[in-house]
Amino acid sequence: MTRAIQTKNEKLPDPVGFATHDHNDCIDTAIAAAETHCANNGVRLTPVRRKALEILLQEHRALGAYEILDRLRDAGFGSQPAVAYRALEFLVTNGSAHKIERLNAFIACAHSKVSHVPAFMICTECDSVAEVQSNLTNKAFGNAAHVAGFRIEQTTMEAVGLCPVCIDKSKT
């Protein structure tokens, strides 16, 4: 049984960071990076996991778990939520994908080779998402954590606002 899809932006071209890019080989390189990571860390990029990553990379946008599940089912995998959630958890844990908490959705990492603090710009109008290369950790944050005795394991930043496309639209 197919569930309704919630995502608003179905028809965007190949935007990464709201700019166009050569999408053709970026899938292959990302998959290769995932394979390398798995080999180096003693975990397995199994068929479902690989397929889930391919789906995310194909779209280059944030996808809900059930949207991914639909495609996994179409590809012959299981049809129950846990199938998608487990694959996604694996990808997130291993740095191939991120969860956009604001959207309850998942997106392939745009630069999985380098270690980074995931940071995103999320359009409130069309739900498009761009991952920002943000190598700068917030120093004040780190200090506060240290003072509080909190051991940070991962930090994510999410900015919401209007993407260039929707800014243009709002002007007309």
Added chain:
Amino acid sequence: MTRAIQTKNEKLPDPVGFATHDHNDCIDTAIAAAETHCANNGVRLTPVRRKALEILLQEHRALGAYEILDRLRDAGFGSQPAVAYRALEFLVTNGSAHKIERLNAFIACAHSKVSHVPAFMICTECDSVAEVQSNLTNKAFGNAAHVAGFRIEQTTMEAVGLCPVCIDKSKT
């Protein structure tokens, strides 16, 4: 996710930001701040909204919408989800509360008087949340947004890890 409820007249130190503070009057000051804000902005701190804020302030932790709804119902307000979600939306919009996306939960702002980038430390073990005073905007983030033509409206940062209490526990 289950945590002890903190009562208003508790003698022991109340933790905010994993540190102790004087909880007794911080509710009143926060409510006063909300009232001032509403007066200055032509919006109304109606009974439900005020009660929802009081609930959040009482607890000083992240509460799910349905948890808040329960208490609103107990206080004589409506019993349907929209009642809580609408009140919470108002509080978030007007800076009296934040949504912790990671937890799908809400928390009273710990320093609602000053404009700030909401930043939180979230314990993966016990789900406790501390709001960090992070007046430092991530510069790289801002630059990236500018380059991309993205108009940031709000940024939030969420760090997950282990709170001091759970670090202690894990050592035993």
Added chain:
DNA sequence: ACTTGCAATGTTATATCATCACATAGAAAT
């Protein structure tokens, strides 16, 4: 070969979170 162990996948059922659509009630503006 066999069994024991473990990780991964699958399924059913259920829990949790969130919004829609529409009716009614109050406040504010004319």
Added chain:
DNA sequence: ATTTCTATGTGATGATATAACATTGCAAGT
């Protein structure tokens, strides 16, 4: 007083996520 807009209330539904448990496939150890 009438209109208008905001706010509250309700029932119904949608969307997201996990629990619990059976099954499979593979690898070590015997």
